[in-house]
Amino acid sequence: MTATPIIRPLQLVWQSYVVTFRGLDTILRLSWFAALLLAIVGRIVSGELPESVAGTETETLPASYMLVFSILAIVTAMVHAMVAVGWHRAILRDEHQENRRIYFRLGRNELLYTVAAVFLMVFVMMAVSIVPMVWTSSGADPVSMTVAMVMGPGLVLMLVGRSLLVLPAIAIGRGADLALSWRATSGQVFRVAAVLALMVVPLGLIDLAIIEIVTSVAERDLGVVLNMLASFVVTTVLIVMVSTIVSAASLLYRELVDPLTDPRVFD
DSSP: OOOOOOOOHHHHHHHHHHHHHHTHHHHHHHHHHHHHHHHHHHHHHHHTSOHHHHTSOGGGSOHHHHHHHHHHHHHHHHHHHHHHHHHHHHHHHOOOOTTOSSOOOOOHHHHHHHHHHHHHHHHHHHHHTHHHHHHHHHTSOHHHHHHHHHHHHHHHHHHHHHHTTHHHHHHTTSOOOHHHHHHHTTTOHHHHHHHHHHHHHHHHHHHHHHHHHHHHHHHHTOOHHHHHHHHHHHHHHHHHHHHHHHHHHHHHHHHHTOTTSOGGGGO
8 A cells, every 4th residue: 555645845835836837838828818808807897987986995885886896706716717727737637738829618627616716715714804803802812812813824724725635636527525635635734734824925925015016006097908908917927826826736636646647747
């Protein structure tokens, strides 16, 4: 019986970035058309928003605008899922789509991937909200806050880590096998959580920097074409950065579940 490999977090994180940027041409091939569509649709949606509404808080926006933005958020999630599925398959099945100039595919795997990814994201957001809840209920008690700030995110990372391999499994057509993910990560919980922490922290910092850049561009009012170009670039950068997480999940899947996947992309 083959022994379970021991995950080395720092090594795997480094490999994730190496695999991502070595395969940047594939990621761009998978994402450019979808990113362009998102930039155009986003511009249309924001262009339909009256100036009197544009500066209001999200909670006070009319229901019609909330519906439009909700639909746009769903479409954005599906586009990211589509690219993620393609990138998982490029890593694990060596499908780099070299012969396709436009890649746009939303089938069963992409839709299921969207649901699973959104579920994990919502779970993370709900879990993170525990910290301010504890702050409010404890009256800013230092001990309670310390426990919440340390144990809360740590528990979330461990639970998400144990479920993470569902995503590459869906991408390569094996379905949302949560039991498989939990079995494969057994004994590796802290290592997988460490991988996620090391991947998510820089991604979060980059995301904050991009938000500042987008806000600055929006305030300058550079015109329709330049605004769409900026949106296209920002969306593409975000897709590339999220692809580092996809790479990490694929590497974990290869190590813990399917060591027979094509090894050439990891050389």
